[in-house]
Amino acid sequence: MTLIRSISGIRGTIGGAPGEGLTPMDVVRYTAAFATLMRKRAEANASPMIGNRRPRIVMGRDARISGPMVADLVRGTLTGLGYDVVDLDLATTPTVEMAVPGEKADGGIILTASHNPAQWNALKLLNSRGEFISAEDGAEVLRIAEKEDYAFAPVEELGSVRSSSGWMRKHIDAILELDLIDTKAIEKAGLRVVVDAVNSVGGEAMPALLTALGVLQVVEIHCSPTGHFAHNPEPLPENLTDLVAAVRKHRAHLGIAVDPDVDRLAIVCEDGSLFGEEYTLVACADHVLAHRPGDTVSNLSSTRALDDIAAKHGRQRHASAVGEVNVVNTMKAVGAAIGGEGNGGVILGELHYGRDALVGAALFLTLLTRSGKTCSELRKSYPDYHISKNKIELAPGMDVGAIVDAMQQRYAAQPHSTVDGLRIEFGNTWVHLRRSNTEPIIRIYAEAATREDADALAGRIMSELREIAGSPAPAR
Numbered sequence: 001m002t003l004i005r006s007i008s009g010i011r012g013t014i015g016g017a018p019g020e021g022l023t024p025m026d027v028v029r030y031t032a033a034f035a036t037l038m039r040k041r042a043e044a045n046a047s048p049m050i051g052n053r054r055p056r057i058v059m060g061r062d063a064r065i066s067g068p069m070v071a072d073l074v075r076g077t078l079t080g081l082g083y084d085v086v087d088l089d090l091a092t093t094p095t096v097e098m099a100v101p102g103e104k105a106d107g108g109i110i111l112t113a114s115h116n117p118a119q120w121n122a123l124k125l126l127n128s129r130g131e132f133i134s135a136e137d138g139a140e141v142l143r144i145a146e147k148e149d150y151a152f153a154p155v156e157e158l159g160s161v162r163s164s165s166g167w168m169r170k171h172i173d174a175i176l177e178l179d180l181i182d183t184k185a186i187e188k189a190g191l192r193v194v195v196d197a198v199n200s201v202g203g204e205a206m207p208a209l210l211t212a213l214g215v216l217q218v219v220e221i222h223c224s225p226t227g228h229f230a231h232n233p234e235p236l237p238e239n240l241t242d243l244v245a246a247v248r249k250h251r252a253h254l255g256i257a258v259d260p261d262v263d264r265l266a267i268v269c270e271d272g273s274l275f276g277e278e279y280t281l282v283a284c285a286d287h288v289l290a291h292r293p294g295d296t297v298s299n300l301s302s303t304r305a306l307d308d309i310a311a312k313h314g315r316q317r318h319a320s321a322v323g324e325v326n327v328v329n330t331m332k333a334v335g336a337a338i339g340g341e342g343n344g345g346v347i348l349g350e351l352h353y354g355r356d357a358l359v360g361a362a363l364f365l366t367l368l369t370r371s372g373k374t375c376s377e378l379r380k381s382y383p384d385y386h387i388s389k390n391k392i393e394l395a396p397g398m399d400v401g402a403i404v405d406a407m408q409q410r411y412a413a414q415p416h417s418t419v420d421g422l423r424i425e426f427g428n429t430w431v432h433l434r435r436s437n438t439e440p441i442i443r444i445y446a447e448a449a450t451r452e453d454a455d456a457l458a459g460r461i462m463s464e465l466r467e468i469a470g471s472p473a474p475a476r
Contacts, residue, residue, distance in 0.1 A: 011122030060091030187214030321420035
């Protein structure tokens with residue numbers, strides 16, 4: 001059993017002993033801690049929640065089978081603390097993010113373990129803007145939970161629960177209202193699109209969006225939101241074989257895959273080739289930067305192709321530390337038009353500051369249909385880079401930070417960044433070393449023009465890391 005407490009949320013496998021898996025007691029503890037912090041933040045900011053109404057939190061969940069049980073616990077905890085709950089029930093992560101400010105709530109909780117398998121669940125925590133809480137607030141949630149520094153409301157001050165079922169439609173309507181989205185071009189193209197939503201909430205949201213955009217035919221596979229994932233839910237190439245087969249079988253123009261909470265988007269081309277999760281953001285940025293001022297942002301482990309596309313439009317790509325909240329902070333700081341992460345996460349700030357596969361799909365289809373190209377032709381129009389993703393497990397007790405520092409000294413003459421770990425530039429290639437916050441692991445990402453060159457660069461750096469570390473466990 002696993003329970004991971006971090007500043008970005010609480011996630012773990014269902015069951016086991018408290019503190020070792022995500023048990024009912026853990027759900028209550030961390031929900032209470034988060035709600036207590038939101039009340040303190042509201043009081044400090046003189047929020048309208050204080051004085052004339054009870055505090056309010058929006059919650060939603062993906063379709064995984066533990067969701068109803070966890071939702072019952074969260075609702076009960078929040079009402080026990082005196083909160084009113086706006087319950088969206090099955091809802092995508094970006095939909096909940098939009099609903100928090102839309103409902104004038106003081107925070108949000110999304111019950112989803114994102115791309116993790118079915119035995120996992122999690123509490124994703126949002127502030128009053130519908131954005132992931134800061135590192136400072138995340139640390140305070142952990143402190144409050146550890147100290148059990150919260151108190152429940154007396155009976156006359158208990159909260160209430162109100163169900164709200166209209167936010168998926170509001171989310172879709174907000175996307176349709178964007179002048180970046182061309183429903184006429186999409187309708188005129190007569191598209192046939194296959195959707196694989198891994199039997200979670202995207203099975204309702206993505207077909208509804210595509211129909212609203214004017215897609216002629218939507219072919220659904222694994223779109224019943226039962227929570228019984230038909231395959232590993234992370235939208236990686238090895239997990240998209242059913243989608244590839246369906247695109248070919250139905251002679252579709254493209255296929256769309258999303259993860260269980262619909263914040264990551266992957267595309268399969270008409271010939272069954274993969275557009276590449278790194279290139280989802282590249283294509284969307286290509287479209288947005290052609291129609292909006294401002295630069296773009298991605299994390300340090302994202303493809304250099306985004307730099308090339310930004311330069312094509314006379315703009316700049318800014319690098320952030322890994323993590324959605326870091327990308328969002330950098331986007332706001334530089335006034336970026338679009339940003340995201342290389343895992344298929346697209347963030348369009350003018351809609352909301354969160355990864356959103358729905359708006360990503362709408363942007364992509366607008367670009368595709370206006371271009372007159374097939375999906376595979378569009379992919380070939382972008383610079384071709386390959387990323388090799390690896391990790392080294394070190395012996396327990398080793399000073400991972402010291403090892404990374406030694407690599408920085410070794411490559412001090414090379415252009416490098418320490419914004420998040422260590423990224424070293426070698427002309428048109430790069431390598432990024434990131435230490436784990438919870439394990440003696442160094443993650444190594446390398447990018448080059450060919451898969452062989454990327455693997456070779458990663459292999460060389462891993463050998464040097466082993467040399468510095470002494471005798472770590474073998475790489476995986």
